[in-house]
Amino acid sequence: MSTEPQIFPRLAGKTVLVTGAGTGFGHEIAFRAAQEGARVGVHYNSSRAGAEKTAERIRSIGGEAELFQADIGTWDAVKQLAAEAFDAFGTVDVLVNNVGDVATEQMSWKELTQESLDRVIDVDVKGTLYMVHEFGQRMVEQGHGAIVNIGSTVVVRGSARAPQYAAAKYGLLGINKSYAAAFAPQVRVNIFAPGFMETGATLAREDWKSGRREKLIAQTPLGHIPPPEVVAGTALFLATDDASHITGAYMLADGGFNMVGA
Template structure:
């Protein structure tokens, strides 16, 4: 039995989610479809995952297209934009979810030139270029648009495991604020920080299996680490009319773990 649509906040809207073949991106894409959106599912190499996300959306009567590309490349981003506008005619919401977290790296001492370049290319250059190219096109639309960057709470405490990841996620705040000013008032740009989420990748990480999970749960007031689908709606809220006066912002949803002060 197909699941019913919930809170139709995106009825008649179009949404593109990057890295939507797996993890948080897949859940954001599915949630957007549940809320009435036509969804573009971006992937780089996870074609099977993207097809799975599309099948889940089709199963609830939703509409989805697949968009493949490397967001480290300006030329490929431009091509992807062409494909999305050709398919939908408009794009209301871009969720820049994709990010490299150097998940194989367990200590700062393991940093390599390759792992540094990979994170900067995807998380910083990719996010900036996606915001630049898609934001510019959204500006030309009568109703503008919304861009949501998926950030991380790693910027609060830093990362002894992978400093390049913390640096990249901090850079996303600069991208968000810059383009929030450039694209206002027609296009809003905000960052959503979900904290730890129990994705398949995290569950399989060596440090997670070795007791880190239990330590973090003990330090989280809400008493659990959320699955990605639990916070997908909060991420998309930034692109709703309810958040119409919010741009250049940073929304934290981590169960109270970081308690960032104003």
């Protein structure tokens, strides 16, 4: 058994489904949910080995994990995923929409392709909308639920690197507010927007290795760029009872990098 402690059981007795939980931030959110007492649905599309590692880590602390595979870019697959998750658990109390394509292979707006544009919109906009729609309506029927959509600070500054990614995250704002209004008062829908995190994907980026990291740290008031586990609990805060009066909101955790006005 693992020696890692169970911390802050804010989600005791709850069921949490995390999309894209086989890698990076999704992995850390799923594990943190288990540490906080939740049964966890570990969703993946192609990262089955990663999802199995996430499930193993959850089980190592005595947690319960179920694996679910789906390409959330297609509505039929999302309908099937929702049916499978609710059948497996009986209820889904919390959905964390972590999946997002950030077009990491693209280093400049000049490299934009039709394929990349379509892929990012299909996953980040359509996929998130499908997920909120299908899981949210079931949550409304069960009388409770919370949805956390993982956003990005790119909505503050845009992205000269990948405009399609910024466009998609702006689209997420519309999805979030619309469904927060539609599902109230039974289901809350919020965005959690982390700043830069040192995930494997970020560390592998060419711009990260050639000075961007140091530049960003210099511009961040708190003076560091955290690994994803540092803000995983912050994301889950929006799903807890402490956030019971928050819906349709956008919460930023970026070390002060993008301080925005009221």
